[in-house]
Amino acid sequence: MLSALLLIPLVGIAAIGFLPGTIDPKICRRISLVAILATLIWTIWIGIGFDPTAPGMQFSEFVPWVPWMGFNYHLGVDGLSMPLLVLNGVLTAISIASTPGDLHRPRFYYTLMLLINIGVTGAFVAQDLFLFFGFYELEIVPLYFLIAIWGGKRRGYAATKFLIYTAISGFCILASFLGVVWLSGTGSFDYAPLRSAGLPLGTQILLLVPLLVGFGIKIPFFPFHTWLPDAHVEASTPVSMLLAGVLLKLGTYGLLRFGVGLFLDAWAYLAPWLAVWAAVSALYGASCAIAQTDMKKVVAYSSIAHMAFILLAAAATTQLSLLAAVCQMIAHGLISALLFFLVGVVYKKTGTRDVNVLRGLLNFSRGLPLIGSLIILGVMASAGLPGMVGFIAEFLVFRGSFSLFPVQTLLCMVGTGLTAVYFLLMVNKVFFGRLSEVTIDLPQVQWSDRIPALILSVVIFILGIQPNWLVFWSEPRIVSLVTEFGQPQAGLLTPGNGMGDDRDLGFQPIKSEVTQ
Amino acid sequence: MLSVDKLEPSKHPLAEYIHRIEACLALLEDTPVHVVEVVGILKSYGIILDAYSRNLIYISEHQFLNLFPFFKYFNGKVTFDRLLKHWNHDRINFEYAEYCMKSMLWHGGGGLDAYLDTPEFAQNAEAAIQARWKGNLFMLGLHKLFPNFLPEQVRVMAYYSGLGQFWRVMSDMFLELSDLYDRGEIQSIPQVVQHIQDGLVAAAGNPIVHQVKLGDRVYDILPKSAGLTFLMDTAVPYVEAIFFRGTPFPGTISYNAQAYQIPFDQSIFNYGALYADPLPIGGAGIPPTLLMQDMRHYLPEYLHEIYRQGKRQEDDILVQICQTFQKSMFCVTTAAIRGLAPHPMDTTDLAQQRENRAYLEGWMNRFVSSRVVAVNS
Numbered sequence: 019m020l021s022a023l024l025l026i027p028l029v030g031i032a033a034i035g036f037l038p039g040t041i042d043p044k045i046c047r048r049i050s051l052v053a054i055l056a057t058l059i060w061t062i063w064i065g066i067g068f069d070p071t072a073p074g075m076q077f078s079e080f081v082p083w084v085p086w087m088g089f090n091y092h093l094g095v096d097g098l099s100m101p102l103l104v105l106n107g108v109l110t111a112i113s114i115a116s117t118p119g120d121l122h123r124p125r126f127y128y129t130l131m132l133l134i135n136i137g138v139t140g141a142f143v144a145q146d147l148f149l150f151f152g153f154y155e156l157e158i159v160p161l162y163f164l165i166a167i168w169g170g171k172r173r174g175y176a177a178t179k180f181l182i183y184t185a186i187s188g189f190c191i192l193a194s195f196l197g198v199v200w201l202s203g204t205g206s207f208d209y210a211p212l213r214s215a216g217l218p219l220g221t222q223i224l225l226l227v228p229l230l231v232g233f234g235i236k237i238p239f240f241p242f243h244t245w246l247p248d249a250h251v252e253a254s255t256p257v258s259m260l261l262a263g264v265l266l267k268l269g270t271y272g273l274l275r276f277g278v279g280l281f282l283d284a285w286a287y288l289a290p291w292l293a294v295w296a297a298v299s300a301l302y303g304a305s306c307a308i309a310q311t312d313m314k315k316v317v318a319y320s321s322i323a324h325m326a327f328i329l330l331a332a333a334a335t336t337q338l339s340l341l342a343a344v345c346q347m348i349a350h351g352l353i354s355a356l357l358f359f360l361v362g363v364v365y366k367k368t369g370t371r372d373v374n375v376l377r378g379l380l381n382f383s384r385g386l387p388l389i390g391s392l393i394i395l396g397v398m399a400s401a402g403l404p405g406m407v408g409f410i411a412e413f414l415v416f417r418g419s420f421s422l423f424p425v426q427t428l429l430c431m432v433g434t435g436l437t438a439v440y441f442l443l444m445v446n447k448v449f450f451g452r453l454s455e456v457t458i459d460l461p462q463v464q465w466s467d468r469i470p471a472l473i474l475s476v477v478i479f480i481l482g483i484q485p486n487w488l489v490f491w492s493e494p495r496i497v498s499l500v501t502e503f504g505q506p507q508a509g510l511l512t513p514g515n516g517m518g519d520d521r522d523l524g525f526q527p528i529k530s531e532v533t534q
Numbered sequence: 535m536l537s538v539d540k541l542e543p544s545k546h547p548l549a550e551y552i553h554r555i556e557a558c559l560a561l562l563e564d565t566p567v568h569v570v571e572v573v574g575i576l577k578s579y580g581i582i583l584d585a586y587s588r589n590l591i592y593i594s595e596h597q598f599l600n601l602f603p604f605f606k607y608f609n610g611k612v613t614f615d616r617l618l619k620h621w622n623h624d625r626i627n628f629e630y631a632e633y634c635m636k637s638m639l640w641h642g643g644g645g646l647d648a649y650l651d652t653p654e655f656a657q658n659a660e661a662a663i664q665a666r667w668k669g670n671l672f673m674l675g676l677h678k679l680f681p682n683f684l685p686e687q688v689r690v691m692a693y694y695s696g697l698g699q700f701w702r703v704m705s706d707m708f709l710e711l712s713d714l715y716d717r718g719e720i721q722s723i724p725q726v727v728q729h730i731q732d733g734l735v736a737a738a739g740n741p742i743v744h745q746v747k748l749g750d751r752v753y754d755i756l757p758k759s760a761g762l763t764f765l766m767d768t769a770v771p772y773v774e775a776i777f778f779r780g781t782p783f784p785g786t787i788s789y790n791a792q793a794y795q796i797p798f799d800q801s802i803f804n805y806g807a808l809y810a811d812p813l814p815i816g817g818a819g820i821p822p823t824l825l826m827q828d829m830r831h832y833l834p835e836y837l838h839e840i841y842r843q844g845k846r847q848e849d850d851i852l853v854q855i856c857q858t859f860q861k862s863m864f865c866v867t868t869a870a871i872r873g874l875a876p877h878p879m880d881t882t883d884l885a886q887q888r889e890n891r892a893y894l895e896g897w898m899n900r901f902v903s904s905r906v907v908a909v910n911s
């Protein structure tokens with residue numbers, strides 16, 4: 019079943035490939051949209067059949083690939099990857115739908131978009147380290163071209179920088195994967211056997227550090243972040259949405275799946291420092307966002323700050339914080355995609371993203387009132403206002419991490435507070451007051467510019483007031499998702515945690531015998 | 535250009551507009567599009583003014599000293615159907631008319647304002663107050679305690695009536711202009727201005743009177759004997775209060791009076807229609823926006839079509855209406871300036887030309903910060 023998630027977009031690519039070079043870009047968009055919607059429907063079908071309480075991977079597919087090298091075509095889905103698959107489908111569909119209809123080289127563009135979808139989906143369902151690495155690398159190439167060809171004025175610089183950073187990221191991850199396979203002596207890249215390899219702490223630290231660097235670049239965390247603002251600024255709006263909404267999640271997914279899953283002892287050992295790293299990254303991202311004058315850069319730095327919360331939650335490795343990490347991935351994916359989309363509309367209509375030039379865009383006659391209102395809604399969601407999914411995710415992150423890392427959590431909470439500062443500064447400058455002369459004669463906003471944002475806003479609201487629909491995928495077996503085959507976890511499932519004794523939800527850290 | 539040839543050119547920053555008026559042209563440039571816009575907007579404005587005028591006169595006569603005039607916008611026809619329409623806001627924004635009335639009351643000026651402070655008015659008002667609250671010891675007792683309150687309400691009623699009578703004339707004038715245009719008799723901006731000027735001159739001496747019937751007796755509030763007339767006692771104060779001074783109103787741009795962001799001296803206010811930013815700055819119920827909303831419903835098709843061809847089409851129609859309305863108000867102002875000029879603009883007497891020049895430069899000093907350049911660009 020899971021292979022179909024990779025095959026359907028591939029069929030879409032083949033269909034686009036057979037089209038003549040002079041084809042109307044809108045037909046290419048329609049075909050790729052059909053392919054991606056079919057994939058999304060299939061993903062939902064899998065989600066309907068998915069049992070959150072069942073142990074281990076579901077819908078597994080195993081085909082020996084290169085046995086003598088230990089490579090297997092092994093796919094599977096669990097509560098960690100299931101919500102991310104849905105997010106990937108939704109955001110890819112919205113990104114394709116919001117692509118301009120008069121695009122040049124449309125066949126190549128939509129092929130790359132579908133390839134990214136395949137790469138991300140493959141990475142989320144791969145149960146073989148080498149297969150994961152292959153899919154992880156697969157999405158880099160299309161993204162490079164998407165920035166380099168359809169990007170802004172400095173697209174060449176941004177794309178090259180992205181490529182260099184992610185190449186280093188890939189190298190670090192590959193080094194770690196090769197190390198764990200060789201040092202564990204399993205002779206296979208299959209994920210499940212490696213989780214119970216029982217490597218010594220020193221070896222685990224040695225292997226975890228490059229993995230942290232590799233995924234730290236991808237997410238990204240300070241000081242590996244400098245490629246992201248450039249990539250976002252130069253990328254077109256649909257690509258920015260995918261980048262922030264889905265592609266960065268590959269990094270956090272990798273941290274949870276492989277960092278915590280394969281090197282639990284080392285993870286627990288380094289956890290306080292990881293939490294410090296999260297706090298530094300959150301505060302750094304927020305501080306930089308305050309200083310920005312480009313709306314897209316504000317959102318990009320905000321992204322850096324909010325992705326750091328996932329590291330904090332992952333570092334705490336309590337049941338609640340792990341659940342929070344999943345929630346924050348989804349929440350950030352939706353909110354950042356919404357904000358990047360809306361900033362893209364502002365840029366499309368005004369020709370600038372400079373907060374010192376834009377003013378009064380909430381003007382109901384000549385401005386962008388609905389777009390502006392949705393941006394205000396988006397920044398409220400990002401700042402963690404109750405009623406929206408951002409609040410649920412951040413509340414869970416802080417609630418789940420505070421008992422273990424109170425100082426680091428408080429610092430991250432300051433980072434959340436700063437979200438309100440930099441976003442309100444931006445909103446105040448751009449949307450209030452009188453329209454500036456350069457934006458006094460804006461063109462009409464079409465419904466095609468509004469509908470994607472409205473859909474995302476509705477989802478942000480619905481998951482904010484009904485968070486059970488977000489957590490039910492992962493909650494029942496959140497701990498086993500990353501530690502099932504690891505060392506014994508003495509602090510786990512401790513009753514009397516204040517959230518209901520009969521629930522697998524607690525605040526105790528997952529610790530192995532070594533760290534105890 | 536005869537008079538300009540004889541006089542040296544003006545060195546005023548708005549000399550171009552001085553020369554235009556001296557050449558019997560208008561503050562608004564004469565273009566075919568301007569003619570369509572001005573006539574079209576004045577037609578819809580005429581329809582609205584008709585409704586405003588009837589309502590103001592109705593309130594002044596039939597809601598006289600009614601402290602809780604819940605149905606003052608119904609013109610005496612209160613039905614459940616009209617009530618539903620009112621609540622659904624399917625109606626004309628009569629609040630805008632009251633806003634203008636209050637602005638006139640506040641800025642004052644002219645014979646009407648002066649008359650309302652005379653002993654004769656106080657006597658008339660007192661008689662009406664006694665008749666209105668005859669037998670009501672509570673109200674008469676309150677009147678004894680607060681003797682200035684009810685007379686002030688009578689002054690407000692007098693302004694309701696005065697503005698209603700002024701707009702009655704203007705409404706008919708604008709609708710007649712539209713009819714002339716439809717018959718092909720109006721083809722240029724100077725013709726528009728001339729029509730308005732003729733209308734103002736023709737009605738200049740019309741008496742402004744206000745009577746109310748209380749019980750069986752009719753009480754004079756503004757008697758004919760007061761000698762109040764249309765032009766000097768309502769039209770000129772109206773232009774001063776609404777076109778020039780106006781009032782600031784809060785929106786996304788707020789004013790801090792204590793920080794002197796609003797002039798201390800209200801005579802140098804410049805928040806009027808000729809200075810107003812057509813871009814609504816936000817906030818609900820801003821009075822100029824109410825007028826644009828009303829006019830939108832009565833736009834002639836030829837004008838509506840021009841708006842539909844705009845970049846934002848119907849999205850910014852209120853802004854487009856406001857911009858056009860400002861153009862038309864500069865035509866009305868031109869007519870008023872010409873009508874009040876010390877000498878005809880086509881005079882050949884150099885001394886009279888000089889007097890006209892000084893008179894015009896005085897006006898133009900007030901136009902420096904107005905939208906006169908913007909509406910012509």
